[in-house]
Amino acid sequence: MNDALDVAIRLVVVFAVFMVLPLVIGQTEHKVMAHMQGRLGPMYAGGFHGWAQLVADGVKFAQKEDVVPAAADRRIFQLAPAVALLPYLLVLVAVPIGPSEGAVGQVVDAGIFFVLAVMGVGVLGSLMAGWASANKFSLLGGLRTAAQLLAYELPMLLAAASVAMAAGTVSLPGILNAFHWWWLPWQIVGALVFFIAGLAELQRPPFDMPVADSEIIFGAYTEYTGLRFALFLLAEYAGIVVLCGLTTVLFLGGWHGPFGADGLGWVWTLLKTAVLAFVVIWLRVSYPRLREDQLQKLAWTTLIPLALAQIALTGIVKVAIS
Amino acid sequence: MPEPTVRQMPVLAADYFHSYSVVGLLAVIGVLFVAVAFGAGRLLRPVVPTPEKLLTYECGVDPVGEGWAHTQVRYYVYAFLYVIFAVDSIFLFPWATVFAAPGYGATTLVEMFIFLGFLAVGLLYAWKKGVLEWT
Numbered sequence: 001m002n003d004a005l006d007v008a009i010r011l012v013v014v015f016a017v018f019m020v021l022p023l024v025i026g027q028t029e030h031k032v033m034a035h036m037q038g039r040l041g042p043m044y045a046g047g048f049h050g051w052a053q054l055v056a057d058g059v060k061f062a063q064k065e066d067v068v069p070a071a072a073d074r075r076i077f078q079l080a081p082a083v084a085l086l087p088y089l090l091v092l093v094a095v096p097i098g099p100s101e102g103a104v105g106q107v108v109d110a111g112i113f114f115v116l117a118v119m120g121v122g123v124l125g126s127l128m129a130g131w132a133s134a135n136k137f138s139l140l141g142g143l144r145t146a147a148q149l150l151a152y153e154l155p156m157l158l159a160a161a162s163v164a165m166a167a168g169t170v171s172l173p174g175i176l177n178a179f180h181w182w183w184l185p186w187q188i189v190g191a192l193v194f195f196i197a198g199l200a201e202l203q204r205p206p207f208d209m210p211v212a213d214s215e216i217i218f219g220a221y222t223e224y225t226g227l228r229f230a231l232f233l234l235a236e237y238a239g240i241v242v243l244c245g246l247t248t249v250l251f252l253g254g255w256h257g258p259f260g261a262d263g264l265g266w267v268w269t270l271l272k273t274a275v276l277a278f279v280v281i282w283l284r285v286s287y288p289r290l291r292e293d294q295l296q297k298l299a300w301t302t303l304i305p306l307a308l309a310q311i312a313l314t315g316i317v318k319v320a321i322s
Numbered sequence: 323m324p325e326p327t328v329r330q331m332p333v334l335a336a337d338y339f340h341s342y343s344v345v346g347l348l349a350v351i352g353v354l355f356v357a358v359a360f361g362a363g364r365l366l367r368p369v370v371p372t373p374e375k376l377l378t379y380e381c382g383v384d385p386v387g388e389g390w391a392h393t394q395v396r397y398y399v400y401a402f403l404y405v406i407f408a409v410d411s412i413f414l415f416p417w418a419t420v421f422a423a424p425g426y427g428a429t430t431l432v433e434m435f436i437f438l439g440f441l442a443v444g445l446l447y448a449w450k451k452g453v454l455e456w457t
Contacts (some may be wrong), residue, residue, distance in 0.1 A: 007344055007347070010344070011344070011347060011348055014348060015348075015351055030404055052443075057357075059422050062362070062367070062412065063366055063368075063374075064367060065369065066363065066364075066367055066369075067371070067375050067376065068374055068376075069377065069378050069393060070381070071378050071388075078360075081356075082353070082356040085356070086349065086352040086356070089348060089351075090345060090349060090352070091349060093344065093348050106341050106344040106345060107341060108341050108342070108345065109337075109338065110339065133378075134378060134388070135378050135379065135380065135385075146401075147400060150400050150404040151404070152403055153404070153408065154408060154411065157412075157414075158411055158414070160416040161411065161415060164414075164415055164418040164419065165414075165418040165422075166421075168418070168422060168423075169419055169421075170415055170418070170419060186393045190355060199417055213333055217381070219377070222377060223378070225365065227363040227367075231356070248452040273361060279351075294457075296400065300400075300403075300445070300448075300449075302391070304407075304445060305442070305445070306454065308438050308441060311414070311432070312435065312438055315421070315430075315431055315435075316431065318421075318422045319421075319422055319428065319431045322422045
């Protein structure tokens with residue numbers, strides 16, 4: 001009975017994190033982008049600096065008519081947002097936030113492997129949406145998504161493999177237990193490759209060619225309205241949480257901090273994740289969109305060679321010190 | 323020594339199934355969440371379809387031709403490349419957990435460079451063939 005209660009509490013916490021953190025990041029994005037562009041951003045909803053803007057958006061989305069185009073593949077079209085969203089929920093359960101045994105939703109032995117595999121499923125949602133909409137712009141967006149996934153999954157995988165080599169395990173808590181501060185400079189190239197490839201998988205600017213509004217309206221999501229559209233947006237922000245959390249755990253030492261690792265471990269994890277999320281927003285404001293051929297070129301001719309070099313470096317150092 | 327292995331096996335298997343059953347439970351919660359959201363949405367929103375609304379949206383003008391249009395798929399070669407590389411990379415993970423274990427060391431390191439060499443040569447070949455050029 002106790003075990004069941006324990007599991008239930010964990011699941012509720014994971015679900016709450018999944019519901020709340022993406023909204024926090026979304027609201028931060030509203031405000032940070034606005035201030036970087038010399039605007040105020042939302043100021044009205046909720047009174048204090050527009051804190052309830054996303055709640056208001058949610059209420060609006062829930063009341064909007066749900067239009068499924070007559071030409072669309074109805075079932076697939078309606079299912080796509082769920083397929084895009086749920087994988088990120090499943091990934092969150094495996095991300096450890098503190099040093100103790102219990103500070104993780106559930107220890108999954110396959111760790112990195114599980115996480116990368118499940119994250120890959122999320123992109124299927126975009127593909128389903130792009131194909132099922134029966135819209136030329138959606139189709140183009142879906143195909144661009146596919147190309148982007150193919151190009152960036154690989155450097156991400158290789159960079160993650162480098163960490164697994166360094167730690168000698170694929171379990172996420174195991175990696176954190178093996179972490180030392182000097183992994184930071186040692187794995188820095190892998191970290192950059194992982195983070196950039198992750199951004200590209202989330203289709204965040206400057207890698208937002210699949211949803212480029214000036215060319216293909218909103219890519220695979222063109223035909224969506226109301227709640228289903230909102231779920232796609234939620235998936236994007238949940239993706240930011242997951243990417244930043246994983247980068248923190250794999251490359252930045254997770255709950256390790258200069259002091260107070262035992263009691264305050266989870267604060268370090270959240271802090272690092274928040275800083276990375278800020279960087280994600282910052283990049284959106286700073287960089288123009290990459291063209292499709294530049295996207296592919298960056299992945300195949302820069303990130304993959306860099307990731308391979310990182311693996312070689314990791315291998316040499318690891319054998320040298322053991 | 324087969325005996326300790328035999329004794330540990332059920333425990334390991336139980337852990338394994340426990341962790342994935344928790345993941346499965348979370349998946350059920352996620353599906354429920356989506357179902358409830360869609361169900362609630364159905365109750366809250368208006369349903370006033372008109373033929374114009376159900377038309378495919380293409381910048382406001384009536385769509386020309388079908389939605390599932392012909393398009394030039396330039397990246398099917400990338401797809402091949404990806405499959406080749408990804409299948410290779412999968413093998414890195416089990417190897418990564420043991421390559422520095424006592425008794426391996428230099429041998430596995432040489433193997434790693436052979437492996438990386440294969441990948442690099444493959445990439446260079448694709449590059450030289452012009453596969454990585456978009457146009």
